Amino acid sequence: MDYHLKIQEEPVTVSVMKGDDNTTRISIGDRIYTVTGSRVDRHHLHLTVDGKRGDVFVGPNGSGKHIVIEGQSHVVEDMDHPGLSARSRKKATGIPDTVTPPMPSVVAAVLIEKGGTVVKGQGVVVVSAMKMETTLVAPYAGTVTAVKIAVGDKVNPGDVLVDIEQKTETDESVG
Amino acid sequence: MDYHLKIQEEPVTVSVMKGDDNTTRISIGDRIYTVTGSRVDRHHLHLTVDGKRGDVFVGPNGSGKHIVIEGQSHVVEDMDHPGLSARSRKKATGIPDTVTPPMPSVVAAVLIEKGGTVVKGQGVVVVSAMKMETTLVAPYAGTVTAVKIAVGDKVNPGDVLVDIEQKTETDESVG
Amino acid sequence: MFKKILIANRGEIARRVMATCREMGIATVAVYSDADEHAAHVLYADEAVHIGGPEPSASYLNIDSIIAAVKQTGADAVHPGYGFLSENGDFAERCERENITFIGPPSHVIRSLGDKITARKIMEKGGVPIAPGMTRPCLDVEEMAKEAEKAGYPILIKASAGGGGKGIRVVRESSELKDAFASAVREAEAAFGDGSVYMEKYFETVRHVEIQILADRFGHVVHVLERECSVQRRHQKIIEESPSPAVTPSLRTRMGHAAIAAAKAAGYVNAGTVEFLLAPDLSFYFLEVNARLQVEHPVTEMITGIDLVRHQILIAAGQRLSLRQEDIEGRGHAIECRIYAEDPENDFFPSPGTITCIKEPSGPGIRNDCGVYSGVEVPVYYDPIISKLIVHGETREYAIERMVKALKDYVILGVRTPVPFMIDVLESEAFQSGEIYTHFIRTHFPDWKPDTRTHDLALIAWVMDELTGNQRAAAGPDSNRIPMPYETLGGWRMA
């Protein structure tokens, strides 16, 4: 049986076969592992992988799983069953494509008004989480068509806080 | 609603009434307590009793509950729903009325044979638990009609290890 | 002695203070906001009082509400922890007026040490070395230029009213001074309504070393050795240790004496910390006094065996300090890692959420001061600290090994933590060499990424969790039970 998983944004195919003696054989790329395991409690599995034992801890993370092993922390998602947690993340460019907070937070300031115009990269909303303020910026130039939040609101990654109608003809980022 | 409970072998009636503001009123003897509580996890309740807070921990104990509070350990049973755990305990006389181990243990030695006679207080079986050996004695004089265990068997409180047919006419303990 | 203490704080520090109160037989009162009804510190207290909405200003910074809670519960004293109202002169004064013992220094001491220029003046007068620079507010760039020449560039412009990093400018050469001065004044004016600034010498490569002090009401002051706090990110300490790899016995004595002098100059009472900058030539300069218990106080407790909170309480109750300087000796090496709810893979942004599972490391030489439990929510409103993991070892090398192992044993599911980052820092040669300056993280870990060595294992874990019936195990009444291997694979084999 094949699973199409994503670990730390990296897609990986994992093949699972029955092995001998109640073992499971798991192949990832060209690596094949012989695995046995038991569940110690809801979140705690004890695995033996090619003879070496170890504890792994698994909890829910949206539609994926949060997995902690020897202090390392991973989020693994099932791409065949993508869920609500596939939220937009900050891209490598540093500017996400919507106005959404990077973490669960509270709106500390709204810097624009409905109907106003913004340039790309202009601060539009300040959110605060755990004493740390972050200014969310406009992903492109345009006109603010909706401000969906007010100061004090709790907001989450994926929530679009401000709608901006893109100014298409004179895209400043060209060239 | 009344519960008929037993704590540390002591029967107690506990009356429970709804109080004001989501509180519960619980009376035990002439003492009345105002209680609120929430469940932190399966075994952990956090209670507020007359304004004082505290954690209590509750787990199963046969048909009763094992309750730990501030280092104190209690077994509480519901006398309206007595269960399997109401096992014979060592009596104040020091001699139980059947040949049964005081704790889960392993049979270390069998000191009698089927058909043999025993006097009251004679050692019949030695059981061992956690490096501690205990000799179980005959509760009365009589003839051994059955030896139900062998060396190495795991046995539990309540299991009758040896059947002894009581010698009724000349009860040595009379007088 | 006090019968009941109210702890005007939350999280791990509230629990830590309560732990000592419970040992001393003193009843404890927690306060909590709407966001903290089920917080760990509330469960741990004998009584708890709701004090307001989730925003700190409505609750943990709400002086009226906290004073009302003290009166309602009949507490004798208030322990402010760190942060929130711990260095708020108004709160300390209010307690004084209401005849509630504030477990900390007198309000006038908090106020004078809270003002940067006043503190510098007190220290200069007390003979404590301060960084070359000014000890009066300045509104004239020419005056500052003269002082800057004396101190030598680079220099630092700071707002006198100070706080939160506002109004601070590094000036590397004289040509930059005028613009930097103007912009610092503007920012200070905007932030504090007071544009006055002053100037100190700026040290590029410097350690942050602080000295713990204890002072009773009778003028007896001791220092309780140093802590090395140079490993910082965004000006926030993340790893602290004691002793400092840079501090020699004779330097320790000199810095200790300077800290005692600082405490005496300020009229300090209770536990406090004198922060110094330590230059590579081992010259040191007064930075500020933290007039409260520090976050990192456990490293001092681990190497000295002294319970600082107990001494805070004894001092506040008017007792004489039982410790003599010659009794205070460090032994071995202690390290603290601050475990925040933050995502090291997402620029260390806060990562609030519900802790679905926490397993704390334990064993020889390990202490975890923890403010959460499995099932609790880490709210978005407060400092992201979940716990402080502290270890003690015979030597620095052994302590590092112990911390790495403890971090690997630490399990937190539901929120992200910097544990993987901490492991890499502790295992780095740079950290192990002890050559640690405040730019350590910037220099050695400018663009950290988690390694991928456990990726295959994580994928295997995902699969095995699926196969061993996560859903069924969670739903059944026996989910605590360990299934046998055969059983655990049963569901899958039949599928």
Next chain:
Amino acid sequence: MFKKILIANRGEIARRVMATCREMGIATVAVYSDADEHAAHVLYADEAVHIGGPEPSASYLNIDSIIAAVKQTGADAVHPGYGFLSENGDFAERCERENITFIGPPSHVIRSLGDKITARKIMEKGGVPIAPGMTRPCLDVEEMAKEAEKAGYPILIKASAGGGGKGIRVVRESSELKDAFASAVREAEAAFGDGSVYMEKYFETVRHVEIQILADRFGHVVHVLERECSVQRRHQKIIEESPSPAVTPSLRTRMGHAAIAAAKAAGYVNAGTVEFLLAPDLSFYFLEVNARLQVEHPVTEMITGIDLVRHQILIAAGQRLSLRQEDIEGRGHAIECRIYAEDPENDFFPSPGTITCIKEPSGPGIRNDCGVYSGVEVPVYYDPIISKLIVHGETREYAIERMVKALKDYVILGVRTPVPFMIDVLESEAFQSGEIYTHFIRTHFPDWKPDTRTHDLALIAWVMDELTGNQRAAAGPDSNRIPMPYETLGGWRMA
């Protein structure tokens, strides 16, 4: 240094040894019996080998099986822990022959110290004070009568082959000697096939004080201070502490020197303990050498900051001992409580079973060396120790307070433990006075019963558990979640 160590033990001590191995980067191998497939020490190891049936003789005492496990896994060394094979000369010798490093003294040292009369002779020759009495086996009651007159009554008759309390008789006056001698010889003959006995002076009121030692292969021996182990029940230590309330600095030096002399006389290598009887007049007498790590070693680690297991491993690897006597200094006070699975309300009978829930105390100055977890079964076959709770405090008084609090925070459901009894002992004036002799429990707690002050609270807990839907919470997928008070009472209110 070793690459891989097999730990020939189980439970808390196996985990404790593995913790240090992991810090040192040494891989660990667990061994387990049929009863321990899911035991904590098995989960904690890098590899695990099944070695036999549940009876100790089939597994943890099965030399062939353990040697086979070493070879199968390629381990370099074996750590025996305490109990089981730790003082078995045959096992140590087998390791020597098979070129496996045994982490402990050489087999001939184990053998000579294991024989009571040989050990007494070695000590007498080495100038170590021994209790007045005989140093040769005796089969003649007249000979013993003469020696008994010299030593003075009461005396103790012991079997030379010794062990397990068999063949021991206290004789209080000369008229009792003949019968006691005869019955001791009979019992010794029956138990060991060797009826020879010997005699020592018996002390009615005496402390059990032991000295930790460390000795490398190069003849360098240090002592690591004393432990007070007088609080015993059925000749089993239950509470240990360091320093001993009775030991003055000069006595400590004298006892330390005696312990070093004992180690040197025996040719001792690795960690060991020299047990002494300490009389009220502060005279002390050699009792025996425990040629292994002691159960109570953590109290020494807590007051000295030294990891004894690390030094055991370093010594076994042939390294020179890095500790000098002048570096070893105690600080503060440490106490250990042994947490057994036993029922204090049922004559402290063993209480094996499944641990449905364990919550370990944690925080400043608290260490819990634990061998179980929630859901594991405590098997009937082995020593009932679940964990050792150890605390450190600035003074004995503070350490006692800390231990009481830690005991109150300790939750173990599913098996009974002596925690309620321990709390009463620690809170007693008798214990707090420090006047502790080996008959302490018999004298002060002859017929202990748990108090009933929490009975009402327990009944309330029973009711609230019922009302807040224990069954539903356990069955639901969200049982980790905290229900709001309204919800928790909902089920009942609708009923």
